[in-house]
Amino acid sequence: MCxxxxxxxxxxxxxxxxxxxxxxxxxxxxxxxxxxxxxxxFLAHRRLAIIDIAGGAxxxxxxxxxxxxxxxxxxxxxxELRRELEGLGHRFQTDHSDTExxxxxxxxxxxxxxxxxxxxxxxxxYDRARRCLFAARDRFGEKPFYFRAxxxxxxxxxxxxxxxRHGAGTPExxxxxxxxxxxxxxxxAPHSLYAGIAKLPGGCRLRYDIASGELxxxxxxxxAIEPEEAGRSEDDLCEELRSLMAQAVRRRLVAxxxxxxxxxxxxxxxxxxAFAARAxxxxxxxxxxxxxxxPSFDETRHARLAAAxxxxxHSERVLDLRTARAGIPDLLGKLDEPSAxxxxxxxxxxxxxxxxxxxxxxxxxxxxxxxxGYDPFRALALAERYSRWVPPPLxxxxxxxxxxLPISHRYMAFGFRMRRALRGVAWPPAMWNPVWLAPAGPDExxxxxxxxxxxxxxxxxxxxAWEGARAQGTVDRSLEFYTxxxxxDGVLAKVDRASMSVALEVRAPFLDNDLVDFARRLPxxxxxxxxxxxxxxxRALRGVxxxxxxxxRKQGFAVPIGAWxxxxxxxxxxxxxxxxxxxxxxxxxxxxxxxxxxxxxxxxCALALRRHQAAMRHA
Numbered sequence: 001m002c003x004x005x006x007x008x009x010x011x012x013x014x015x016x017x018x019x020x021x022x023x024x025x026x027x028x029x030x031x032x033x034x035x036x037x038x039x040x041x042f043l044a045h046r047r048l049a050i051i052d053i054a055g056g057a058x059x060x061x062x063x064x065x066x067x068x069x070x071x072x073x074x075x076x077x078x079x080e081l082r083r084e085l086e087g088l089g090h091r092f093q094t095d096h097s098d099t100e101x102x103x104x105x106x107x108x109x110x111x112x113x114x115x116x117x118x119x120x121x122x123x124x125x126y127d128r129a130r131r132c133l134f135a136a137r138d139r140f141g142e143k144p145f146y147f148r149a150x151x152x153x154x155x156x157x158x159x160x161x162x163x164x165r166h167g168a169g170t171p172e173x174x175x176x177x178x179x180x181x182x183x184x185x186x187x188x189a190p191h192s193l194y195a196g197i198a199k200l201p202g203g204c205r206l207r208y209d210i211a212s213g214e215l216x217x218x219x220x221x222x223x224a225i226e227p228e229e230a231g232r233s234e235d236d237l238c239e240e241l242r243s244l245m246a247q248a249v250r251r252r253l254v255a256x257x258x259x260x261x262x263x264x265x266x267x268x269x270x271x272x273x274a275f276a277a278r279a280x281x282x283x284x285x286x287x288x289x290x291x292x293x294x295p296s297f298d299e300t301r302h303a304r305l306a307a308a309x310x311x312x313x314h315s316e317r318v319l320d321l322r323t324a325r326a327g328i329p330d331l332l333g334k335l336d337e338p339s340a341x342x343x344x345x346x347x348x349x350x351x352x353x354x355x356x357x358x359x360x361x362x363x364x365x366x367x368x369x370x371x372x373g374y375d376p377f378r379a380l381a382l383a384e385r386y387s388r389w390v391p392p393p394l395x396x397x398x399x400x401x402x403x404x405l406p407i408s409h410r411y412m413a414f415g416f417r418m419r420r421a422l423r424g425v426a427w428p429p430a431m432w433n434p435v436w437l438a439p440a441g442p443d444e445x446x447x448x449x450x451x452x453x454x455x456x457x458x459x460x461x462x463x464x465a466w467e468g469a470r471a472q473g474t475v476d477r478s479l480e481f482y483t484x485x486x487x488x489d490g491v492l493a494k495v496d497r498a499s500m501s502v503a504l505e506v507r508a509p510f511l512d513n514d515l516v517d518f519a520r521r522l523p524x525x526x527x528x529x530x531x532x533x534x535x536x537x538x539r540a541l542r543g544v545x546x547x548x549x550x551x552x553r554k555q556g557f558a559v560p561i562g563a564w565x566x567x568x569x570x571x572x573x574x575x576x577x578x579x580x581x582x583x584x585x586x587x588x589x590x591x592x593x594x595x596x597x598x599x600x601x602x603x604x605c606a607l608a609l610r611r612h613q614a615a616m617r618h619a
Contacts, residue, residue: 002027002058002072003046003500004124004145005162008133008210009153011042015166020044022162025334026072026500034059034068034126039210040153041126041133045070048503050360051078053256055094059126062103063093066128069106071099072158073121073143074507076251081105081116106134114138114205114220118251118513122200124156133208139221140366140511141189141202141488144496148197149215154208159336161616163197170616171196175578179449182440182605183458185340186490190217193337193612202488223483223516225471227523237526238540240518245540248512249275249362257359260286261312262350262506265302266554267373267534268364270309270545272509276362277310288354288361289316290346292324297558302549309546317353324349325564332611334501340439340605341490342561347498355504365491366510369483370519371534372475372527373554376436380474383425383432419598429474430466431459433481437490439601448584448602461485475524562600566593568607575610 003023005016016033024031027046034043045058051074061068075081078098086092090104098119105113106125111134120142125134135156137145146163147156157163164171171194181187189201200206203221208214249272253259261273276285287307291300300316307314324345331348332338354361368374424436435441440448442455456463462481469477492508499506509515519527526536538550573589575582585606591597 002048002070003158003162004044004070004072004122005157006041006043006070006124007153007155007166008039008041008208010040011153011155011166013042016042016044018165019157019162020046022165023158025503026158028503029053030057032058032070036126036128039128039131041210043068043070043124043126048359048505050074050255050257050505052094052097052099056097056099058099060097060099060103062107063091067103067107068126068128069099069102069123071102071121071123073119073123073138074098074252074505075101075117075119075121076254076512077116077118110134111205111207112220120507120511122158131210133210134205135200135208136205136220137200137202139203139223139513139516140483140492141199142492142496142508142511144493145200146192146197147200147206149208149213150196151213153213154215160192160194160197161336164194164616173578176453178577178579179445179453179458181338181340181609182448182602183438183442183445183453184434184462184485184490185437185439185601185605186486186493187337187339188461188485188489199489223480223520225469225476225480225520225524227471227476228521229523234526234536234539237522237536241536241540242544244512244515244518245271245509246275246279248509248515250279251512252362252507252509253280255360258286258357259284259360259362260288260354260358262354262361262363263287263289263303263306263314264364265289265299265304265306265549266364266552267538267541267545267549268367268510270302270306270364270549271367271537271541272362272364273306273312274310274541274544275509277312282311282313285310285312286357287312287314288350288357289314290350290353291316291318292321292559293318294321294560297321297560302552305546306549315353315357319349321560321564324559328564328607329611331501332608333615335497335608335612337493337497338605338608338612339490339494340601340608341494342600342604343558344494344498345559345561347495348501351499351502351504351506355502359503360505360507361499362507362509363495364510365495365506365508366487366516367534367537368554369479369487369491370510370516370527371537372479372524373534374482375533375554376433377475377478377528377533378531379436380432380478384429384474386425387429427455430463430477431455433478434459434462434485437486439605444602448581448588449579450581451579471524473524475528479524479527561604562592562598565600565603565607566595568603572607572610575606576613577609 003026005019027048029049030047032045075098078101114136122143122145174195177191189199289303291298424432446452529535588599592599
């Protein structure tokens, strides 16, 4: 787990040093550089030492010095790959470094290397013989990778802030990507906040030819639901699912440093903890949870229940919400690319607490997306009937009535859910899920921006995924949206930024290649059935996870941002962005303060952007 930066072409050692310094928080255990002045290749690496602490320094080269790599992440099937490569005649210099597997793997398999990897990764190979750079990002984009290619050359980094330090001046904000940020709550790859800078999408590889300047980006894998009717019993499916989860967790327990588990008290993290305790023993596994003094946002009771069931060494910290709120300005300045997800504050606080004891934590990310765990899955059937039967005049009446419901800032209050649901069903089914998530739906975006994108352009990625899905039906199409977009650029980006800001590595067993392949081939009736989310997963976990946790309603890892923003300092209301109407934003602040509307996500998004601007100016 590390930070990467580098470039080919224009720039010098000072540019590389500035870029490396910008990702130093991601790797406090070591720094390495490589400069090839003849080819104008500059590589930098910041290391968080997890595997082969003594022998894993980077950039790492093969014995000939022809192939070098800088790497961020972990390869969980590295031992199998190492044995295969040794069988092909490769000789390793390190004892068990997964970085060296990439060096020899590239020499053996070239561009096909990413297809063989089970892990989370972003890496760049410098192939001196072919005079090119080869890069790849893991299937779901757990590890970030930004790049820029123009007439001056090619540059890359783990974070936007590092890439912005290559050359002079802060890059310009991409007005189109900015609208997508408000429309989704995150910026979908390949877009980034800045014009001319792209995110390499998860499951993609990149090749840059140094001599010609030609850049090629190609996918090597894409998540697709392809249900198979194998005629197997539910008991058999449950047994396979348990076996795959146990295997996925075991693979992620390999580390040369202390390790723990993020424990929210929900199904996914409780399952990860249970399988980790079975594999490693309770004397090695530690669990960590945070809670808040506001009962509707506190889950520590359920976390304690899950920890007690397996006997893990459990630690928790209950925070005063006022104290937590005070850390928001500093956190938002570290976000790199803003998002509308205020739960990053809770994730960051948990990361800070966990990092006091361990260097690696396992989490439950991916379970909701793969097995239909979100509340909107319950709304899909109702939305289909509503859109068919309710005429526009009656819909407008329903919206007007919902707007009269009292504003509550408790967790997932009825009025909040009702207004969100009605906002979504006003649009075609391909747009339901992103509009339900959005800080600003198409109507609000049209008011906020001087030249708003058409709804079809605003949500072009979601519409393309919906229409191009191989599996039909609203459940499977929704699963593709959440897994391909919300998971990558929302959830995983949040966890990466929150944890790596304190040099904590977080691993996601649910995203194991074999477990994902099982889930994507599972018919949707095993995921959502009769109002029950995660149907098969819950059944498979009986006897593994306490029944009280399996039966509880899902709760997000949230903070009461709606209430906090009611009395937020007014100096943070100013926001100068291309195409944004300041009057519309001020009106949203006013309506929220007066309790006439709930604009929590919109205002958090604006606040994150303002703090990001300030951080970039002072970098």
